[in-house]
Amino acid sequence: MTFYSPWRHLPSIFRKGRPIQLTFFVTRDCNAKCPWCFYLRSADGMDAGGVELSLDEIRKISRSLGRLLWVAFSGGEVFLRDDLVEISGAFHDQNRPSVLLFPTNGLLPERVHDQTEEILKRCPNSVIVVKVSIDGVGASHDVLRGSPGGFEKAMETHRLLGELAGDYVNLELGINTVFCSDNQDRMAEIIDFVGGLETAGTHTISAVRGNLIEQRYKNIDIEKYRHAADRLETNLRSGATGVHRFTGSRLKAAQDILQRRLIHRTLSEDRRLVPCYSGRLSLVLSESGEVYPCEILKSSFGNLRDFGHDMRKLLRSERARAAIRPITEGACHCTHECNFINNILFNPRLYPALIKEWFKLNGLRPAPQAPPPSPETASCRPSTRANSAGP
Ligand code: SF4
Structure with missing residues (x-):
């Protein structure tokens, strides 16, 4: 099986002229009630109304996007969208992404399993990453997410997906944990539990974010975040949790390690440390x-329905250009992991630090070299404001 190569996007290291990653909120429907949801429980949620894009509209939008490195679906619960397989197929055929990412709360094991299998068949040239959310072990997960029986269902989903992983080489299984005030004291338990699973796949943590209605979930202890990051790194090095299956997987694992350190520093210093390529x-x-x-800034570039579903036209508008300007000038900062991925992988000034981690993961020692620049010195333009322009 030939996968769409991520290396086609190397020119974006030098020229940030076109998008290579899309996060697409396919639906607002959800069958969970997570109190820290930055999308459905945000005090200033983006685009709270409007009819969902139809499959035909999505096909047109996808056609206007060109080649993409990865597409992250989001919501809501993405597997509640009935045409998710067709939507995935449109992006697979027209944008040739190396990775299609599907997060799920895992509350519908059979549905997630069946749709994932259809997507695996429909999109053979992309790596299909499915991440099940686990925010606690047992009842603590259910309490946190307001979903009685949710932990058992999520584990059943994970088990069913694990069976598929044996049959489809393009499936990558993962678990994601939201790091928030109410589970930060149980992170060691969660990380070790996931590390002990037979088919754990990768394990990531996401620091709670957004302008939540219940802000208290954001009262996180930065040192507890660092302990969790260290524990994940230890499990990764010991092989308890896996690395990705796709091309460049160890590079991605090295990026994960560097990313968590940068996020810890961003939280500690409350400012942006590296340039952001969002927009x-x-x-x-x-x-x-x-x-x-x-996902953080609420200033929309516009609606694609007003631009004939053509992303290129929308991005050429004065409104879109004006919205990007403050970002390139460093006016905001955040800890959103998806953006850190692009901000690390496409920033050559971070490569010495990235390569050092890559060598360590491969059990090799890098040749002696000058110390890599700290992320701080790698920043082109330090933030001009203490607080994020986002929520
Ligand atoms: S809030 Fe600012 S730093 Fe964070 S992803 Fe958005 S543009 Fe980038």
Whole structure:
């Protein structure tokens, strides 16, 4: 099987002229009630109304996007969208992404299993990453997410997906944990539990974000975040949790390690440490066609329905150009992991640090070299404001 190569996007290291990553909120429907949801429980949620884009509209939008490195679906619960397989197929055929990412709360094991299998068959040249959310072990997960029986269902989903992983080489299984005030004291337990699973796949943590209605979930202890990051790194090095299956997987694992360190420093120093390529390399699309530079900022570039579903036309508009300007000038900062991925992988000034981690993961020692620049010195333009322009 031939996968779409990620290396086709190397020119974006030097020229940030077109998007290579899309986050697409396919639906606002959800069968969970997570109190820290930055999308459905945000005090200033993006695009709270509007009819969902139809499959035909999505096909047109996808056609206007060109080649993409990865597409992250989001919501809501993405597997509640009935035409998810067709949507995935449109992006697979027209944008040739190396990775299609599907997060799920895992509350519908059979549905997630069946749709994933269809997607695996329909999109053979992309790596299909499915991440099940686990925010606690047992009842603590259910309490946190307001979903009685949710942990058992999520584990059943994970088990069923694990069976598929044996049959499809393009499936990559993962678990994601939201790091928030209410589970930060149980992170060691969660990380070790996931590390002990037979088919754990990768394990990532996401620091709670957004302008939540219940802000208290954001009262996180930075040192507890660092302990969790260290524990994940230890499990990764010991092989308890896996690395990705796709081309460049160890590079991605090295990036994960560097990313968590940068996020810890961003939280500690409350400022941006590296340039952000949101709006240039990555875009966010809502279920009703609004386009944003990222999930945090609420200044929309416009709605694709007003631009004939043509992303290129929308990005050429004065409104879109004006919205990107403050981002390139460093006016905001955040800890959103998806953006850190692009901001690390496409920033050559971080490569010495990245290569050092890559060598360590391969059990090799890098040749003696000058110390890599700290992320701080790698920043082209330090933030001009203490607080994020986002929520
Ligand atoms: S809030 Fe600013 S730093 Fe964070 S992803 Fe958006 S543009 Fe980038």
